[in-house]
Amino acid sequence: MAADASSLIDWSLLAFSAPGWGGVLLAGFVNSIQIAIGGYSLGLLLGVGGAFGKLYGGPITRDLLEIYTTLVRAVPELVLILLLYYAGTDGVNQVLALAGYPPIDISGLAAGIFVIGVVQGAYSTEVLRGAIKAVPSGQMEAARAYGMAPVQMLRRITLPAMLPYAIPGLANLWLIATKDTALLAVVGFSELTLVTRQAAGTTKHYMLFFVAAGVLYLLLTLVSNGLIALIERRARRGFPEVA
Amino acid sequence: MSSSNAPSPKADMPPEPGAPDARDHVAAIMPAAPESSALKALLVPHRIVLMLIFAGAILAMALLMRWDWLPGYLPRIGSGIVVTLIMLFASAGLGFLLAVPLGLVQVTGPWPLKRAAQAFCTLIRGTPLLLQLWLLYYGLGSIFAQYPEIRSSFLWPYLRQSWPYGLAALTISFAAYEGEVMRGAFAGIPAGELEAGRAYGMGRFTLFRRIWLPRAVHRALPTLAGETVLQLKSTPLVATITVIDVYAVISRVRQETFLTYEPLLLLAAIYCCLTGILVVAFRALENRIPTRGV
Amino acid sequence: MKKALSICALALLAALASTAGAKAEQVKVGFAAEPYPPFTSPDANGNWVGWEVDFQKAICAEAKLDCVITPVAWDGIIPALTSKKIDMIIGSMSITDERKKTIDFSDKYYNTPTAVIGAKGVPFEATPEGLAGKILGVQASTIHADYAKKHFSTAAEIKEYQTQDEANQDLAAGRLDAVQADSITLEAFLDSEQGKACCEMKGNVADDPVILGAGVGVGLRKEDTALKEKINAAIKAIRANGTYDAFSKKYFDFNIYGE
Numbered sequence: 001m002a003a004d005a006s007s008l009i010d011w012s013l014l015a016f017s018a019p020g021w022g023g024v025l026l027a028g029f030v031n032s033i034q035i036a037i038g039g040y041s042l043g044l045l046l047g048v049g050g051a052f053g054k055l056y057g058g059p060i061t062r063d064l065l066e067i068y069t070t071l072v073r074a075v076p077e078l079v080l081i082l083l084l085y086y087a088g089t090d091g092v093n094q095v096l097a098l099a100g101y102p103p104i105d106i107s108g109l110a111a112g113i114f115v116i117g118v119v120q121g122a123y124s125t126e127v128l129r130g131a132i133k134a135v136p137s138g139q140m141e142a143a144r145a146y147g148m149a150p151v152q153m154l155r156r157i158t159l160p161a162m163l164p165y166a167i168p169g170l171a172n173l174w175l176i177a178t179k180d181t182a183l184l185a186v187v188g189f190s191e192l193t194l195v196t197r198q199a200a201g202t203t204k205h206y207m208l209f210f211v212a213a214g215v216l217y218l219l220l221t222l223v224s225n226g227l228i229a230l231i232e233r234r235a236r237r238g239f240p241e242v243a
Numbered sequence: 244m245s246s247s248n249a250p251s252p253k254a255d256m257p258p259e260p261g262a263p264d265a266r267d268h269v270a271a272i273m274p275a276a277p278e279s280s281a282l283k284a285l286l287v288p289h290r291i292v293l294m295l296i297f298a299g300a301i302l303a304m305a306l307l308m309r310w311d312w313l314p315g316y317l318p319r320i321g322s323g324i325v326v327t328l329i330m331l332f333a334s335a336g337l338g339f340l341l342a343v344p345l346g347l348v349q350v351t352g353p354w355p356l357k358r359a360a361q362a363f364c365t366l367i368r369g370t371p372l373l374l375q376l377w378l379l380y381y382g383l384g385s386i387f388a389q390y391p392e393i394r395s396s397f398l399w400p401y402l403r404q405s406w407p408y409g410l411a412a413l414t415i416s417f418a419a420y421e422g423e424v425m426r427g428a429f430a431g432i433p434a435g436e437l438e439a440g441r442a443y444g445m446g447r448f449t450l451f452r453r454i455w456l457p458r459a460v461h462r463a464l465p466t467l468a469g470e471t472v473l474q475l476k477s478t479p480l481v482a483t484i485t486v487i488d489v490y491a492v493i494s495r496v497r498q499e500t501f502l503t504y505e506p507l508l509l510l511a512a513i514y515c516c517l518t519g520i521l522v523v524a525f526r527a528l529e530n531r532i533p534t535r536g537v
Numbered sequence: 538m539k540k541a542l543s544i545c546a547l548a549l550l551a552a553l554a555s556t557a558g559a560k561a562e563q564v565k566v567g568f569a570a571e572p573y574p575p576f577t578s579p580d581a582n583g584n585w586v587g588w589e590v591d592f593q594k595a596i597c598a599e600a601k602l603d604c605v606i607t608p609v610a611w612d613g614i615i616p617a618l619t620s621k622k623i624d625m626i627i628g629s630m631s632i633t634d635e636r637k638k639t640i641d642f643s644d645k646y647y648n649t650p651t652a653v654i655g656a657k658g659v660p661f662e663a664t665p666e667g668l669a670g671k672i673l674g675v676q677a678s679t680i681h682a683d684y685a686k687k688h689f690s691t692a693a694e695i696k697e698y699q700t701q702d703e704a705n706q707d708l709a710a711g712r713l714d715a716v717q718a719d720s721i722t723l724e725a726f727l728d729s730e731q732g733k734a735c736c737e738m739k740g741n742v743a744d745d746p747v748i749l750g751a752g753v754g755v756g757l758r759k760e761d762t763a764l765k766e767k768i769n770a771a772i773k774a775i776r777a778n779g780t781y782d783a784f785s786k787k788y789f790d791f792n793i794y795g796e
Contacts, residue, residue, distance in 0.1 A: 497613075498682075
């Protein structure tokens with residue numbers, strides 16, 4: 001077998017229509033982004049609930065949330081994904097059956113979003129909890145003194161005031177979410193990493209396809225970094241410049 | 244948060260891996276949990292009830308689920324844990340050795356080196372580890388196979404196996420993440436300390452060896468615990484390239500017994516224990532190093 | 538706080554419900570999400586093609602089922618079936634007594650021998666003696682993995698791969714000395730450019746009916762007896778009306794059904 005550089009790099013394999021695999025890769029990439037966005041949003045929701053529960057909830061809520069965040073952060077994402085992927089759908093359907101509803105058919109996409117969301121939720125909880133605690137208590141007291149209701153205070157004071165503290169951590173979580181979607185390849189979900197592996201296996205051009213997928217992931221990260229910098233600059237208006 | 248909360252391992256784990264500025268930020272706004280008597284905190288009525296519920300759940304799992312496969316697999320699970328730990332410590336150790344120069348050149352190196360180090364960190368941190376692993380093992384492996392010189396070289400017996408690729412991918416990943424931390428640590432040493440060293444007539448190398456490096460490592464130590472836990476959580480990925488770690492052993496149990504939940508629950512428990520041990524060990528380590536002047 | 542939690546719970550349910558389809562009569566057909574030519578492999582259009590895809594289409598048309606192709610990870614395909622992520626497996630799964638403890642099978646729809654391939658120019662036979670000291674690759678959770686562990690584990694080192702394609706790849710890359718699998722998929726690999734260059738057939742392994750089973754069947758949940766009847770009737774029908782032979786001719790010049 002001769003080591004022939006031109007046989008290693010066959011760019012036509014990346015064309016967007018058959019026989020190129022570019023279209024398949026892009027479809028997988030779109031799936032990855034969908035799951036990342038869905039899982040990240042779900043994680044944020046869980047995180048807001050979790051952070052408030054940890055700060056203002058009763059002792060039982062606090063302990064349960066503590067167990068949730070500790071467990072998720074101690075067990076590898078890969079294991080959690082396997083457990084939640086099989087147990088999650090099973091569990092939802094069993095709960096539905098108990099409530100007297102027929103089982104629903106949970107798509108791979110929903111399962112993926114659920115799994116990434118649960119993992120992200122634990123980390124968001126900690127990030128948001130820290131951010132809320134960093135809001136100067138005088139601002140909250142002032143709001144209370146003005147007679148704001150708790151929901152109004154949350155909407156007008158706590159959330160906007162904590163954002164600058166939360167954004168670095170949340171931005172990081174977004175980058176982690178985009179990369180964690182790759183783990184769904186192990187349960188056979190057609191996201192970018194799995195379709196890359198299929199394309200590589202079918203064509204035997206492993207290097208080409210893995211590098212191409214790497215470029216896509218990297219682009220996503222770089223674009224995200226740019227957006228994050230914009231958001232951060234906006235959110236930190238009026239804050240002293242950090243060195 | 245009330246001080247009645249038990250000290251929990253989470254204080255030692257940074258909430259997320261990645262950008263060091265974010266980490267420093269969060270670390271700054273999340274002080275460590277207050278040390279209080281752990282036992283006293285556990286004996287609150289609602290905690291006793293919770294513990295009873297969990298004990299019940301574990302008992303139910305033990306009685307209602309199938310565990311008869313466990314004794315036969317114990318030796319293999321044990322050797323799987325050993326492989327996992329070897330992968331963890333070898334990659335974290337080697338990765339840290341790489342992270343020091345990576346961090347240093349980003350702070351003080353000439354611009355080509357600086358750019359190269361930055362590009363390396365961005366590249367590794369911007370792509371999933373699973374993809375990197377498969378790129379190394381299947382991508383690079385298929386290229387190696389095309390060169391008879393490599394196949395006949397003394398390295399081939401190692402390149403034929405899968406663990407060097409797993410170790411390489413884990414090491415590179417750890418180096419990139421910890422390299423960013425080290426960059427922040429090197430950059431954050433007060434200039435006065437270095438000036439004091441210079442005023443004592445220290446040469447560049449002595450200054451680095453006696454002041455800059457130890458102070459930077461010291462500053463990076465709290466994040467090292469978190470990074471190591473994250474690294475532990477990354478190790479099961481090597482099972483996808485046929486390294487038989489504890490995850491691979493459990494996968495085999497799943498395939499041979501057709502059970503889904505029992506082996507995975509055991510695996511989760513094993514990783515929880517390993518994480519707990521790591522966190523406690525790192526806390527002990529940090530307590531032994533004086534924190535005066537930090 | 539309670540409100541925040543309940544909003545959370547609502548959003549979670551909404552997220553799950555919005556993506557969940559309501560079509561109950563659909564039958565999800567699972568197979569391994571990996572290239573397994575000539576049975577199932579992805580093409581550059583993002584479709585799955587191969588003999589087994591044609592077989593599945595013929596069966597579903599015959600039994601008047603609304604089938605949806607659902608690729609899943611091979612090593613989790615049985616849990617996927619039992620946890621209702623898929624409704625049947627048409628993925629070259631052999632009927633074995635071990636699997637029958639967990640799931641049910643239709644009648645067989647093809648049966649081919651098990652073979653071993655290895656690097657060119659290294660003559661050996663597919664026996665424990667021939668494989669002594671060699672590294673043998675198999676796909677995890679297959680009959681081949683079970684067979685190799687029973688018959689070859691004392692002689693050879695056995696490596697398990699998540700996909701057949703990765704085992705083939707490692708054979709071509711020189712990391713394995715031999716690969717054991719279904720003879721047809723191995724022939725397909727040997728016909729490929731990569732396979733031609735590196736490897737050759739070493740022969741079929743000695744039969745072990747307990748492990749290698751009695752051919753490949755459609756995997757079903759034990760309680761889905763009505764579906765099983767339908768599938769069995771459909772297999773019989775397409776065998777009788779010539780559909781089976783018609784699409785098989787596109788792929789094979791021999792009788793894949795066995796006797």
